[in-house]
Amino acid sequence: MVIRMGARGGIEPVTTSTSALNPQRAYRRLTHEDRVFIEMAINSTPAWSMRAIGRHLDVAASTISRELGRHRVETGRRRGGSRETRYHAGVAHHHTMRSRVRTRPRKLDCHELRSLIVTGLNEKHSPQQIAGRQRMMFPNQPQLWVSHETIYQALYVQGRGSLRHELTVAKALRSGRSRRTPASRLPSRDVRPWLAGARLTDRPASAADRAVPGNWEGDLVVGPASSGIVTLVERNTRFALVERLPGVRDSATVIDVIRNQIMRLPEHLRKTLTWDQGQEMSRHKDFTIATRCPVFFCDPHSPWQRGSNENLNGLIRDYYPKGTNFNNVTDDAIEAMVEQLNNRPRKIHGFHTPREKLNELISSVALGS
Known part of the structure; x- marks a missing residue:
């Protein structure tokens, strides 16, 4: 800008504006140089309008209006019945910088x-x-x-x-996703004969209500070399049971491991088990005969139908990422992981832990008897 001195001095308009030099500049706060320009523009003869100043600085006219309204100081002169005020760039910038200083502790x-x-x-x-x-x-x-x-x-x-x-952990948060994974739109698979009479639609209505304890969801978390672990979670308390497979994943072995897990529980806490349509549960009737706990299967490509178990498996992957060979993981390490998971506070329980909720159920039944 060109500044002319004297009684009829002021600022001579320039041919190029800030917006012309940088037409794609995003919103910004006024700088000290901007405020000096505003002061000289409103005091020039003739004075610049707010719209003209805004166009030159590439900001809205309302920004200039608010700036002039907030940062005016008294001059000591009187005009009419009130003291005269004017805009001062130095004072305006000082007030703005001071307002950005955090006075309240974090x-x-x-x-x-x-x-x-x-x-x-x-x-x-x-x-x-x-x-x-x-x-x-x-x-x-x-x-x-x-x-x-x-x-x-x-x-x-x-x-x-x-x-x-x-922090002592490598990751503070479990999930690395930036958005929700959409539900599958794949067509349903062919019907498998061992699913007859054991589909989700055949499951008792009480099992769909999470208020009723004793209904479980299960799945396998697998790794290379036929390794894997069996994961079970109770739908009401979110209490987890996890056990390592002995290096094979055939149906007889999986059924044997699940039977050992379920039979450790009181009878009133083993009502149903919901699983996906994996071949490892093709001999589910043997499990039901041994435990009196019927097995029901989700629809194809519908993991949300056993969402508690999917969430548990995601938590486990935080400890053992994909590619982990579970044959090299000790039983003590698995037990320590399950202990930590069952002692996590959960929002769904008012931030009580699954273990605390399971103990409440067992205690209530013992007192009732």
Whole structure:
């Protein structure tokens, strides 16, 4: 811009504007140089209009209007019955910078709260589970409450990722997905003879109600060299049972492992078992005869029909990614993983753990008898 001095001085309009130099510039805040230009433009003769200033700075005229309205200072002169005010670029920029300084301490600056969050993340609890558990464990100490979004911000938003170096786990969050995986649109497979009378539509209505305990969902998590583990989860409490296969995945072996898992439970906690249509359960009638627990099968390509087990398998993959040879995993390691999963707080239970909910069921039945 060209500045002319003297009584009739001012700013001489320029031929190129900021928008012409950078036509695709995104929204930005006003800089100190912008504010100096605004001050000189409104004090020139003739004064620039707000629209003209906005076009030159490539901002909306309403931005200029708000800037002039917020940052006016008294000159000491009087005009009519009130003191005269004018826009001052230096004062305006000082006020703006000072308003951006954070005066309130961040929630995670509290050492005790921060320590509890780091401990939960190291135990592979999700931010939502940690936040809910804090409110349940400290109902009268709101200074120890935190939202799950605050934890996410502290982990991933640039400038606030100060929790990362305090963690002992490689991943703070389990899922690496950026969006929901759509349901399959594949056509249904051919009917298998051993599914007759054991489809999901044949399952008792009480099994579909998660309020009734004793109904289980199951599947295999497999690896190379015919390795794998059997995973079971109770639909009401989300309590998990996991056991390693002995190096083979034929139906007789799988049935034998599931029978051993189920028979450890009280009789009132083994009502039904829901599985996918894998060949490993083709001898499911042998299992039902031995345990008196009928097996029912989901529709093809419908994993959401046993969503609790799909969620459990996803949690297990956090410990043992795809490609893990379970023949090289010890039974003690599997047991330690299951112990940790069953002691995770769950939102669906008001942030109680599956083990706590299962113990409640067993205790209630024992008292009733």
